[in-house]
Amino acid sequence: MDLMEYKARELFERYEIPVMKGVVIEDVSSLQEKTSGLAFPLVVKAQVQTGGRGKAGGVKTADGPGELNEAAGSIMGMNIKGYTVKKLLLVEKAEIEKECYLSITLDRMTKMPMIIFSTSGGVDIEETARITPEKVLKYAVDPLVGVRDYTARYLLSKSGLDMSLLGLFFDLLKKLYGMFCEYDCMLAEINPLAISRDNRLIALDGKVSVDDSALYRQPDILAFRDSLQEEELVLEARKFNFLYIPCDAEGHIAVMSNGSGMIMSCIDLISKQGMKVRAGLDLGGGATADRIKEAIRIVLSNEETKALFINIFGGITRCDEVAGGVKLAVESMPGNKLVIVRFEGTNKEKGLQILSEIKGNVVYVNGLQDGVRELYERREQM
Amino acid sequence: MSVLIDENTRLIVQGITGREGTFHTEQMLSYGTKVVAGVTPGKGGQEVLGVPVFNTVREAVETTNANATVIFVPAKYTAESAYEAMDAGLKLIVTIAEHVPVHDMMGVYHMARKKGCRVIGPNSFGVISPGKAKAGFMAHRIFSAGDIGIMSRSATNCYETVFMMTNKGIGQSTCIGIGGDMIAGSAFVDMLPLFEADPETKAIVLIGEIGGSEEELAADYIKNHATKPVVALIAGKNAPKGRSMGHAGAIVSADGTGSAENKETKLKEAGVHIAESTLQIVEILGNLL
Numbered sequence: 001m002d003l004m005e006y007k008a009r010e011l012f013e014r015y016e017i018p019v020m021k022g023v024v025i026e027d028v029s030s031l032q033e034k035t036s037g038l039a040f041p042l043v044v045k046a047q048v049q050t051g052g053r054g055k056a057g058g059v060k061t062a063d064g065p066g067e068l069n070e071a072a073g074s075i076m077g078m079n080i081k082g083y084t085v086k087k088l089l090l091v092e093k094a095e096i097e098k099e100c101y102l103s104i105t106l107d108r109m110t111k112m113p114m115i116i117f118s119t120s121g122g123v124d125i126e127e128t129a130r131i132t133p134e135k136v137l138k139y140a141v142d143p144l145v146g147v148r149d150y151t152a153r154y155l156l157s158k159s160g161l162d163m164s165l166l167g168l169f170f171d172l173l174k175k176l177y178g179m180f181c182e183y184d185c186m187l188a189e190i191n192p193l194a195i196s197r198d199n200r201l202i203a204l205d206g207k208v209s210v211d212d213s214a215l216y217r218q219p220d221i222l223a224f225r226d227s228l229q230e231e232e233l234v235l236e237a238r239k240f241n242f243l244y245i246p247c248d249a250e251g252h253i254a255v256m257s258n259g260s261g262m263i264m265s266c267i268d269l270i271s272k273q274g275m276k277v278r279a280g281l282d283l284g285g286g287a288t289a290d291r292i293k294e295a296i297r298i299v300l301s302n303e304e305t306k307a308l309f310i311n312i313f314g315g316i317t318r319c320d321e322v323a324g325g326v327k328l329a330v331e332s333m334p335g336n337k338l339v340i341v342r343f344e345g346t347n348k349e350k351g352l353q354i355l356s357e358i359k360g361n362v363v364y365v366n367g368l369q370d371g372v373r374e375l376y377e378r379r380e381q382m
Numbered sequence: 383m384s385v386l387i388d389e390n391t392r393l394i395v396q397g398i399t400g401r402e403g404t405f406h407t408e409q410m411l412s413y414g415t416k417v418v419a420g421v422t423p424g425k426g427g428q429e430v431l432g433v434p435v436f437n438t439v440r441e442a443v444e445t446t447n448a449n450a451t452v453i454f455v456p457a458k459y460t461a462e463s464a465y466e467a468m469d470a471g472l473k474l475i476v477t478i479a480e481h482v483p484v485h486d487m488m489g490v491y492h493m494a495r496k497k498g499c500r501v502i503g504p505n506s507f508g509v510i511s512p513g514k515a516k517a518g519f520m521a522h523r524i525f526s527a528g529d530i531g532i533m534s535r536s537a538t539n540c541y542e543t544v545f546m547m548t549n550k551g552i553g554q555s556t557c558i559g560i561g562g563d564m565i566a567g568s569a570f571v572d573m574l575p576l577f578e579a580d581p582e583t584k585a586i587v588l589i590g591e592i593g594g595s596e597e598e599l600a601a602d603y604i605k606n607h608a609t610k611p612v613v614a615l616i617a618g619k620n621a622p623k624g625r626s627m628g629h630a631g632a633i634v635s636a637d638g639t640g641s642a643e644n645k646e647t648k649l650k651e652a653g654v655h656i657a658e659s660t661l662q663i664v665e666i667l668g669n670l671l
Contacts (some may be wrong), residue, residue, distance in 0.1 A: 054510075059487065106484060106485075106488070106564070106565075107594075108564060108565070108593075108594045108595065108631075109594075109595055111488055111491045111492065111565050112488070112492075113488075115547060126636055126637045129637070142492070143487075143488055143489055144492055144493070144496075145490055181485060184483055184484070184485050186564075188483065211483055211484045211485065211630075212481075212626070212630065213457065213481040213482060213483045213484065213563075214483035214484070214485065214486075215481075216458060217458070243627075243628050245622065245624040245625055245627060245628075246622065246625070247621075247625075248622070252509075257538060259536060259537055259538030259539075259628070260536065260538075260562060260627045260628030260629040260632060261535065261536020261537065261538045261539035261540075261562070261589075261591060261617055261629065262536070262538035262539060262542065263540075263627065263628065264536075264591060264592075264617040264618040264620075264621050264627060264632065265536075265539055265542070265617050265659065267620045267621060268617060268618065268619050268620050268658075268659075269659055270618035270620075271619070272620075272658070277620075280627075282627070282628035284628070286482070302627060307603055313541050313542055313545070314521065314538075314541075330543075344524075344541075344545060345521070366659070367546075367661075368542060368659070368660065369659070369661055
């Protein structure tokens with residue numbers, strides 16, 4: 001779960017990580033009032049759940065009230081990669097001596113929090129790492145030890161920056177690490193991290209990503225997630241604890257399974273035949289008839305989805321439950337969309353019997369390959 | 383032989399009184415697994431399906447001489463249960479739950495390394511040595527005893543493969559659910575030496591997927607140490623970019639680490655047979671044997 005900049009900034013403030021003075025607005029009519037305590041020049045930044053806002057014109061500087069009105073007016077409501085700008089962050093512009101990069105990420109290789117520090121900030125760190133790898137310092141923190149004074153000393157010393165910054169840098173690193181651990185972060189990034197003319201360290205922009213599995217103990221992040229604009233079907237599926245995964249907007253096929261691996265395998269095999277998958281739905285465990293019915297309803301409620309391939313292979317899945325769910329869904333739904341079903345589990349014969357009695361466009365197949373073949377043969381119908 | 387578990391494994395079920403715990407204890411017992419104890423705080427002294435229940439893992443170990451555990455508690459308590467098992471001296475800990483916080487697993491992972499414990503999972507179906515024992519929730523009737531060792535990040539892809547193998551008369555020595563999360567207690571590279579050393583295992587199947595570098599690490603090991611043939615499938619080639627699938631670990635990072643192409647290239651260089659589908663795994667195995 002990626003946080004928008006303003007939310008990341010809220011966390012920084014909570015941990016007393018220095019940021020520039022600023023406000024968030026959701027309505028340009030409150031611009032004057034909200035910015036009255038801020039000093040020009042101000043930076044106007046679009047808040048959207050995607051990257052690349054700078055290139056899209058979502059960040060502008062304003063030297064006075066006139067420019068501010070113009071900038072805010074043009075950015076609010078702007079469409080950036082399909083996301084509408086509904087919030088702006090307005091911050092005072094910093095007097096910068098140097099821009100650095102600092103992040104902590106959960107490193108899959110070492111299974112440790114990895115500090116990444118570079119004196120080349122403000123740009124994409126992957127780009128810096130590619131062109132000048134010597135400028136990117138990495139330090140894996142043993143979670144049983146944590147961030148220590150020598151951690152900061154090592155990074156600062158290797159970076160070539162003035163060691164007089166050590167006190168401030170260690171303090172910042174400890175705060176960021178504390179936030180990383182307490183907020184279940186996968187990434188806590190400050191970029192750029194400015195060294196100001198008066199030698200302070202200031203977080204000018206931030207990117208924070210929180211572990212989805214830990215949201216149950218992060219109530220304010222959960223609230224943030226629920227405030228986001230998301231595809232209606234993603235939200236609808238979430239109500240039932242299904243995971244709806246939008247794939248290719250040009251596809252007309254949906255796949256449904258009780259496991260992520262099988263969904264990926266289905267998508268791989270269908271794609272290999274030159275067909276496109278519009279969406280996947282992961283049922284998770286507990287494939288009861290009612291749940292299957294809801295899942296089918298959700299997936300097929302997308303008008304562009306013309307066919308559904310259900311592939312259920314569970315340890316303890318009852319095939320009669322699955323078939324019962326298909327029957328309930330298909331017989332209560334208009335449109336006569338194609339539903340291909342494959343299941344393995346207990347009570348398979350009973351399940352097949354139920355399927356054969358369904359009045360609708362339902363086909364049973366005996367395996368993953370057969371299902372893909374069936375889709376291919378009927379591709380003209382989609 | 384087999385790896386990790388067999389007919390001599392003395393298994394504890396943590397969370398035995400829960401719905402899932404009880405159901406799967408019954409399944410494991412009926413498969414012949416020696417489930418010697420259950421643990422549920424506050425339920426010590428009870429019995430479930432004839433298995434004594436203890437308040438703590440330590441008491442269960444002291445009384446029954448158990449040597450492995452399978453954890454059937456909800457995700458949010460999984461780490462706590464794993465620490466308890468490690469502290470009680472157990473060296474094999476199988477974790478099942480989906481959605482265990484990654485920070486929790488990070489702690490468990492490093493503690494396990496320090497204590498010399500093997501943690502399998504989470505987000506895993508467990509471990510099964512067909513015909514001998516199982517610790518997990520897999521549908522055991524599709525498995526059959528034989529000489530192929532399997533390790534998989536995905537349960538469904540493993541079932542699919544095993545089902546077709548069994549139908550073709552190709553049995554398995556042990557099947558290990560590595561799990562679909564970002565941090566797995568044990569990786570492919572930790573399991574490969576076990577299969578390599580097991581005289582009963584003649585060939586190894588590796589079912590990986592996009593995300594992370596575990597398949598690449600496995601390739602390095604195979605190149606330098608493996609003498610047994612390895613067949614691999616990498617799922618998720620056509621998964622939508624930048625979207626996390628149900629498996630938290632199945633995501634390619636911004637710098638391209640974790641792509642299926644890279645994994646397949648590395649594995650091929652190590653002499654691994656690459657399958658394009660679960661069906662093809664079985665076909666390749668058929669040709670190898």
